[in-house]
Structures are given as structure tokens and as C-alpha cells.
Amino acid sequence: MRVVTISATYGTAGSLIGPAVAERLGVPFVDRAIPSAVAEELGCTLEEALAHDDRAEHGLGRLLSGAMRLPTVTFGGVDMYVPGAMPLAPEEFVHRTERMIVQTARAQGGVFLGRAGALVLAEHPAALHVRLDAPLKRRVQQTATFADLTEREARRVVEDNDRARTAYVKHFYRSDPADPVHYHLVVDSTTIPVQVCVDLIVSAAESLD
Secondary structure (H helix, E strand, C coil): CCEEEEEECCCCCHHHHHHHHHHHHCCCEECCHHHHHHHHHHCCCHHHHHCCCCCCCCHHHHHHHCCCCCCEEECCEEECCCCCCCCCCHHHHHHHHHHHHHHHHHHHCEEEECCCHHHHCCCCCCCEEEEECCCHHHHHHHHHHHHCCCHHHHHHHHHHHHHHHHHHHHHHHCCCCCCHHHCCEEECCCCCCHHHHHHHHHHHHHCCC
């Protein structure tokens, strides 16, 4: 069973590349299902779980800095979640998320987007760890194009999400998600076409057999 983790800075098309890689490899794409499953396991609401998640409209940034939460602008539209009371401890959410990632990887493999997957599955045999990154300017331009935003709006969304995702990894794993030492493959998906990125990742994953 093949396992691929993808760490994607905002605006690098991770939400397009991840599912395409999973389909090519014949394994599940594991992303939005994680907070839903953790919420069910813990008996809390999806909104409470999302408030602690690194990929849901910069939720962790609010917990760490006290800032107001912002909607995530994805390539498919806008997802907005209204926060309620949040009795769930962030550490408990992260612990359950880690366990779910490890169990899924062992049971059926998968392509895991975000959530410090390269660190959580660092010891998993034959897992491929990928980083999608690019200069801020190109990521802002790509976000503006796909999400139909002004460049100013896109820059705010990109920077807010970057801060939250970096905070998630630094706070819980004491690591810098941009450090290439965590990855086998680092790709600029704002310059290299999405389909070529998919081909590269699939080829690299298959080479680990």
C-alpha cells in the first residue's frame, strides 16, 4: 500500500494535486475526512474540530494568536464555519488526528494532505514525503486566478493560511514545515503544470516499491 504525504503552502494547488495522485495510485485521498472522523470519535461538533485543524480556514491561527477566524478560499469556492464553544483541547485533537493518520496509512495507504503528515509518518516504511512550495508572488497570483479574488484579497488569504499552517507544525512538532530535510521531493507547482507535478509524485511513489 502506497503512502504519500503532501505539505502544501497555500496557492500551490495541493487540493488538486493530492486527489489526482491518490487516484493514480489507487489509494484514498485523506483530507477533509479527518476532522469529521475526529469530531465523531470525540463526540464534538465539526466546527469545534475544525477550529483545531491546520487546513480549515486557518483555525489554529485563532487559537494561537487570538485572531478572528477567516474563511478558507479554496479553488472550488469558499468554506466558512461559524465557531461555537470550543471545549476540545488542541492537543487532544492533534493526538487523535495523528492516530487516525497512522492507522489509515497502515490499513489502506493513502495520500495525506497537510497536518504535518511528513512528521507523523516519518518512520512509515516506503512513505513518500512531498512539499509543494513557490515564491509568495506566484502563489498569490494563482490563488487570485482560481478563487476569483483581487490580488490584495488573495495575498491576505495566502499569508493568513501560511501563518496558521506554519504555527500548527511549529507549535505541536517544534519543526519548520519549510525545512526540506522533511521531504523527498520539493516541487514548485506554480511553475510546473499540475499534471506534470502529479506525474512526478506518482513516479517517485512507485519507485519506492
